[in-house]
Amino acid sequence: MTQTTPDATTAEQAHLDHVYGRLDRMRAATNRRLRTALTESDGTPQSQSERESYERMYSDDLAKFDAAEHNLYFGRLDLEDGEVRRIGRIGILDDDAEDTTLLLDWRAPLARPFYLATPAAPESVAVRRHVRTRSRRVVAVNDERLDAGDLDATTRGDVVNEAALIGALTAARTGEMTDIVETIQREQDEIIRSSHRGVTVVQGGPGTGKTAVALHRAAYLLYTHRDVLSRSGVLVVGPNDDFLRYIGQVLPSLGETGVLLATVGDLYPGVRAVGHDTPDAAALKGELDIVDVLRDAVRDRQVLPSETITVSFDGYPLNIDRTVVKRARGRARSTRRPHNRARSVFVRAALDALAEQHAARIGSSIVDGSQLLSSGDIADIRDEMEHDDAIRAALDGLWPHLTPEIVLDELLHDDDRLRAATRDAGVRRALLRAPATLGRFTVDDIPLLDELAEIIGYDTGEDEREEQARFRRSLAEAQEALDILTGSAPQDLEDELDPEILMAYDLIDAEQLAARQTRRSSLTTAERAQTDRTWTFGHVIVDEAQELSAMAWRMIMRRIPNRWMTVIGDTAQTGAPAGTRSWGAVLEPYVAQRWRRHDLTVNYRTPAEIMELAARVLAEIDPAAQAPRSIRRAGTRPEMRRVAAPDRAAAATTAARMDDVEGISAIIVPDELADEIRHAAGDVDTRVLSVADCKGLEFDRTVVVEPSLIVGQSARGLNDLYVALTRATQQLTVVHTGSLPASLATDD
């Protein structure tokens, strides 16, 4: 099906030269504009801010041009009617009079047949050409005739751009994911370009390209809905930092830098989560029942004093007793406002009661006990009490201003507080932590902090708002000082904008002003979103979504009130104790029926020989599940190597060596053997990973150590083994001392 003629190569080289020539001119022009923008500011805050937004725009353009440099032009369609379309990483128009299209962006609708056309459904395409280039040179041209019913292609069914695809799949891995724009397959393209406005669920076995699809969908949506999404941002949630590093280059290589990549542990600004809880605690913290525990923990902070608190006011004792507090508390609670926002109601109700109490003492007529003070007098007493330090401190203790961090930290480290929040002794035992962890939060705590922020009515945007308030205050103070200096208020000035007249801005520390301007205008949407808990995104993509607990879903849903999401995962790979078994069960509480499921069926990563072995594990997890179909064979079968215990680590390390071939390898181990194997591996260039850490990653060669222990280490051990077995693109070795799990045993 492929032909490379010298003529075709020459023709494509000519086009390539033309396209790169244009790219170079675009780059030079943008560089010039950037330089001009940088030198043109006149120093006012307004022009500084304008300058920064130009700077960002031009820098983004330059980053896009740089990203497009590699494999800029890769595809061509010759339509039946003679039209020629050329497809590349970005769209490029010529600088001729007609603005001729030199390249179509791969995401443009006109480029779509490149990914969809098959001999069975050619979509008016006569020939699809794949152009391979390296360093601005055409190195190969492959043509696929779709109109003549290319025999090879027909027998291969749905696979498009097959030569390029197989080339990409068999290439040695580098440890960083690459984009797949040149070889996106039909079932993947349908998801990437789906116009569904609800939740799109992508279920697919290992290696079916779910992560690749997620990232290309982000790029596609940003291209198609640039207006909305560049302002609100796109969030991609992944399972761990290693995974985010692994996928981190894909979107920039597609020219998209505005996407926030985060783990669940990153989603609560200001707290850096470290590690996970024990499986028992993680499971409890993942269930929605924990919400009641958190609510009760906050109610427990709304204190009824066990004895009357007496403070001295105006020379008299004032009694803050249970009745006063109970009433004020009831009033505050009945507003149903979050704790911090109901605080003012509590304080006001308590002060009203205390003012009455004081008035009764000092203002009662000795004749008939009637109140001699007017309501205005009593209001004055109330105001005075409001500024009384002792009273304020007492009320603060009874209904304190809270932060989620303090509430959760103290709850998890104090049995009494836990007791007040839950009667269940088992739950308390699982949640209580050692004192050494005080002040530290795990990834499983993050959704709880977020929940508490809702219950308390606290958000991290408060910092920004406070800063704005401070700024407004200093502006007002400066204005006051100015008024005193000039003896006239600004509204008296004939012309407020007269540059000769001293303005409030002149009195504010220049540095403060500059810092503020820089912070506000130089942050990207993604950066601003990252620091604001209440930020709502335009689209959210969740990868490895099967791992999320119900509480994590609740948190993510707060970030996306419009529920326009892409949810990607494989319920057979769920390892987390609170993870998902059913998409309907997690999504329907939020979107009812507004979700649509797509299934990916072809495994691009794992060769058939390895997948046959992994499929036996899958059958044990779920006899009804269908293993994805591998697109290629490796030519070697997985090796089961039984060794004596003392030789285990050495055998694993030897099997993972990559001296003879290009690429990367990993040893996947049960948690209890991690230290032993890491020690043996020393500084050999192989990664030793637990199953949780290898999720979503891939290696040319993997060694899986002691599968029975992997199965035995958690309630979802078989799922873990399935994940471990499906990481290799070329070769798999299983090293074990004892017996193998039943599903692998027949090969022993």
Ligand SMILES: Nc1ncnc2c1ncn2[C@@H]1O[C@H](COP(=O)(O)OP(=O)(O)OP(=O)(O)O)[C@@H](O)[C@H]1O
């Ligand atoms: N159309 C494609 N063209 C080229 N490579 C592809 C294509 N689809 C997937 N791949 C490659 O297959 C490998 C597996 O893809 P990916 O990691 O996205 O799968 P996954 O479904 O997320 O797997 P897992 O569930 O195991 O994490 C990657 O190397 C990816 O680049």
